[in-house]
Amino acid sequence: MIPSRTSYWLIQHVWVFYLLAAVAVGVFLFGVIIHVSVWIKGIRRQTIPFSWRGISNLFLDGLLGRRIFRGDIAAGTMHILIMWGFLGLFVGTVLISVDYWLYHFLSGFFYIWYSTCLEILGLMLMIGLVWSLIRRYIQRVPRLERRIEDLTVVIWLFAVVLSGFVVEGLRLANQSPEWAKWSFAGHWLSFLFTQPQGALSIYPYLWWVHALLSLGLIAYIPFCKLFHMLGAPASIYLENQPLQAILAESRAQDKEVFSYRDMIFFDACTSCGRCVEVCPSSGAGEPFSPRDFIVWARDNLLMKYHPLNHFNWFENWITRRHTKEQVFEPQKIWHCTTCKACLDVCPVYVATPDAIQQARSKLVEEGTHMPPLLTQSLKNLYKYNNPWEATKKKRAQWSRDLEIPDISQSKEAEGLCYFVGCTTSMDIRAQELARSFARILKYGRVPFGTLGKREPCCGDIARRVGEDGLFEKQMEDCIELFRRYGIRDVVTSSPHCFHTFRNEYPAFQALKPPEEQVEFRVRHYTQLLRELVAAGSLKLGKPLNIKVTYHDPCYLGRHNQIYDVPREVIAAIPGVQMVEMAHNRADSLCCGGGGDRIWQEDLDADVKMSEIRIREAEDTGAEILITACPLCLIMLEDARKTTGLEDSLRVMDLNELVAMVMGLDGGGEQE
Amino acid sequence: MNIVVCVRQVPEVADAELEIDKEGTEILKEDLVMDINEWDNYAVEEAVRIKEAHGGKVTVVTLGDEDCEDVLRTALAMGAEEAILINEEGFELSDAAGIAQGLYRAIRDLPFDLLLTGAQCSDDGWAQVGLILAEYLGLPYASLVVGIEISEGKMIVQRELESNTVEKVEIPIPAALTIQTGINNPRYVSIMGIQKVRKTEIKETNSGELGLSEEEIGLKGSSVASQKLSLPPVGEGAEILTGSLSEICEKTTQIIRDKGVI
Ligand code: SF4
Numbered sequence A: 001m002i003p004s005r006t007s008y009w010l011i012q013h014v015w016v017f018y019l020l021a022a023v024a025v026g027v028f029l030f031g032v033i034i035h036v037s038v039w040i041k042g043i044r045r046q047t048i049p050f051s052w053r054g055i056s057n058l059f060l061d062g063l064l065g066r067r068i069f070r071g072d073i074a075a076g077t078m079h080i081l082i083m084w085g086f087l088g089l090f091v092g093t094v095l096i097s098v099d100y101w102l103y104h105f106l107s108g109f110f111y112i113w114y115s116t117c118l119e120i121l122g123l124m125l126m127i128g129l130v131w132s133l134i135r136r137y138i139q140r141v142p143r144l145e146r147r148i149e150d151l152t153v154v155i156w157l158f159a160v161v162l163s164g165f166v167v168e169g170l171r172l173a174n175q176s177p178e179w180a181k182w183s184f185a186g187h188w189l190s191f192l193f194t195q196p197q198g199a200l201s202i203y204p205y206l207w208w209v210h211a212l213l214s215l216g217l218i219a220y221i222p223f224c225k226l227f228h229m230l231g232a233p234a235s236i237y238l239e240n241q242p243l244q245a246i247l248a249e250s251r252a253q254d255k256e257v258f259s260y261r262d263m264i265f266f267d268a269c270t271s272c273g274r275c276v277e278v279c280p281s282s283g284a285g286e287p288f289s290p291r292d293f294i295v296w297a298r299d300n301l302l303m304k305y306h307p308l309n310h311f312n313w314f315e316n317w318i319t320r321r322h323t324k325e326q327v328f329e330p331q332k333i334w335h336c337t338t339c340k341a342c343l344d345v346c347p348v349y350v351a352t353p354d355a356i357q358q359a360r361s362k363l364v365e366e367g368t369h370m371p372p373l374l375t376q377s378l379k380n381l382y383k384y385n386n387p388w389e390a391t392k393k394k395r396a397q398w399s400r401d402l403e404i405p406d407i408s409q410s411k412e413a414e415g416l417c418y419f420v421g422c423t424t425s426m427d428i429r430a431q432e433l434a435r436s437f438a439r440i441l442k443y444g445r446v447p448f449g450t451l452g453k454r455e456p457c458c459g460d461i462a463r464r465v466g467e468d469g470l471f472e473k474q475m476e477d478c479i480e481l482f483r484r485y486g487i488r489d490v491v492t493s494s495p496h497c498f499h500t501f502r503n504e505y506p507a508f509q510a511l512k513p514p515e516e517q518v519e520f521r522v523r524h525y526t527q528l529l530r531e532l533v534a535a536g537s538l539k540l541g542k543p544l545n546i547k548v549t550y551h552d553p554c555y556l557g558r559h560n561q562i563y564d565v566p567r568e569v570i571a572a573i574p575g576v577q578m579v580e581m582a583h584n585r586a587d588s589l590c591c592g593g594g595g596d597r598i599w600q601e602d603l604d605a606d607v608k609m610s611e612i613r614i615r616e617a618e619d620t621g622a623e624i625l626i627t628a629c630p631l632c633l634i635m636l637e638d639a640r641k642t643t644g645l646e647d648s649l650r651v652m653d654l655n656e657l658v659a660m661v662m663g664l665d666g667g668g669e670q671e
Numbered sequence B: 001m002n003i004v005v006c007v008r009q010v011p012e013v014a015d016a017e018l019e020i021d022k023e024g025t026e027i028l029k030e031d032l033v034m035d036i037n038e039w040d041n042y043a044v045e046e047a048v049r050i051k052e053a054h055g056g057k058v059t060v061v062t063l064g065d066e067d068c069e070d071v072l073r074t075a076l077a078m079g080a081e082e083a084i085l086i087n088e089e090g091f092e093l094s095d096a097a098g099i100a101q102g103l104y105r106a107i108r109d110l111p112f113d114l115l116l117t118g119a120q121c122s123d124d125g126w127a128q129v130g131l132i133l134a135e136y137l138g139l140p141y142a143s144l145v146v147g148i149e150i151s152e153g154k155m156i157v158q159r160e161l162e163s164n165t166v167e168k169v170e171i172p173i174p175a176a177l178t179i180q181t182g183i184n185n186p187r188y189v190s191i192m193g194i195q196k197v198r199k200t201e202i203k204e205t206n207s208g209e210l211g212l213s214e215e216e217i218g219l220k221g222s223s224v225a226s227q228k229l230s231l232p233p234v235g236e237g238a239e240i241l242t243g244s245l246s247e248i249c250e251k252t253t254q255i256i257r258d259k260g261v262i
């Protein structure tokens, strides 16, 4: 006898099965429609072009689970077992239908091979599921939640596979074909059924149980976190597509703040909690977590745009349910420092900082749910062009005795424009950064100038909190000055200005007619320092014999991938021993000043983020903590004082260190 | 509940280096940043909140030149419905009673239940305009208000007195209140918020239309006139301490001790 598949053995009323299958698929499709009908309400910020990179990411991140493996091999393996098991069984089931309806090919050797594969896939899935339960409920991996859904989804999947094996075992016990041993799992199970006759009588019931569980699961997918099997591929594909800028004007007309891409990201999120684990705000015990934000945003969107909202009773019901369950208040989005740690670890690229920025634009428009100090800072930003409430005159005061050419005063502005930035210009501590850098540039004979008291804010501060109208105004001021003085080469003190010039301006410039666009090169000062070091223009003589550590500013590191450049400068200083903190480079911890947190009042926390960071620096045993951002400098300097580390640890900007080694530190200005 | 709020544009002086003109009568304002008077900002916010809770509309009134349109736009963006600009530079040297008179003429025919002003202005600091205005209008009033509860035909307001004392008073509606800072948290007004009210009409009037002659406004119409403005002389006795942090602290404690504080 040729091995082949028996379908609907002993099953009567097969039409009932087809009917139920149609219902299940209908519910599934309806669920998908619900998601899509939310997505289409989102702002269109990108087109979806064909992209090989997208395809290759789909393969690497989707099928191979690259990002799930990263940093957590156990989770990666567990997920691969479940995903491949599930996908394999799904394909297997499709093949059965093809075999039954279209073309009979499951026979002979191929059938045996096919059954064995399915056995393996089923076992993989079961092992993966059990492992996931162990991780969540026995190991209690801290980042995992234990909601009802987390349990039902796993149990349900498990029940589907188990019932499948049992039904197969029963059938094999009765039919005992000679190829049964190839369906090894079912074959083993068949030995349990020692009374084939009795087993036979329950077979149809068990078959129906298996059928109902499977069909139910299909219908359940769009309504639970399993929907990520559709959402995640979409978000992985969209991740690297270029984004268009949205002008504040059109944003003001849009009812929705999120783009469809954000919404797809939300749907891709599986609440895995990796983002919570790395979020500095959550880590400091603040009542905020990126995952809570996503769940809140997703629920709100569903509540707002659910297609059944046409029926009043439904709208009332869903609104009541969500308002009752909600623990996240919108004001909490002010906690985010936009450090991007969450996005870097998210397996499905959920761009939380970006989405938070969009959500903030709504709160800024309403104006009522903002931290009072932030309101004050933004008002100052508008009135004084800096958040420090300092008049224009004060902007250039840091350079009084340094004789720096003012580009706006000279006729031809060849050479480099040093864009000092608000904080570096105004804050007494941060001014040292600028003074050291200016001295180094002079020493290296780099022709440069500043915009003096005309220098505006680059707009970063407004941008980070979603005050896009103000951001655009400041961007226009900047662009206008750059155009007027023919500035084509810019170097910044702050990674924030650098990021804004480099990554935010171009999308807005692209919206303008070509003749109005202004192009310029922008570098962060660390890049320029490295060039000077490489060219041998700096005399890094005086061996220091000192141990230092380096704090990666979020906007230099994660946002712009500049990790090695500052380390190379440090390494070039003779006698300096560099030690890394526990969190460094891509998983560096935020100092707590980003996302305009520095211009807000302290929010509830168990401990300040900056203090957590300074303790890490302390643990390295370094004498100097180096950083490359005025905000980090202020935050960490402050933390050094509040933690009483004043005698054992110094906080310095990289410029200060270099200037010190070169003997350019102006002598005695430091206390 | 219809509410009228009087607002004023003032120069920001917190961090500015002030200069006085040659005659010694006026502060030079060219380089100063102008903004809504802080107390008035709280008053507008309070008015908008009351409106949001009880319905009605909010009208803001200001007295000044064309540039003062900015404070009205800010108030409109915060949620006021109507704005009146008494476009009249002649009030420049008016005393509190003169300013109150100008406002009174513009307000007296408006239908309203509540009149709010800031407790004082940061420029002249009279802290009188709201109260004189209430007198002109014949309204009961309360000053330095830090809390308002509205009920049928009356309200309970909290007044801030010295050393953290709060007085609760009952006052019938209509009434006039002068608002103290801290009564609320004024909302942020975004650039787009201002853009949105760019086209809202602002009613303009002037002293002529209000029936005030040149004699009645400005310096001529005032019984209080500024004689001379001067910056406080740079005092003596300021000393900048140098040294390490601990040295500075030690010196500071020594000075405090020497002065007999502790
Ligand atoms: S956003 Fe990403 S990292 Fe965070 S819970 Fe969702 S899937 Fe996990």
Ligand code: SF4
Pocket: A275, A278, A279, A280, A281, A282, A289, A290, A335, A336, A337, A338, A339, A340, A341, A342, A343, A352, A353
């Ligand atoms: S950007 Fe940083 S602070 Fe904001 S949610 Fe992500 S991890 Fe948390």
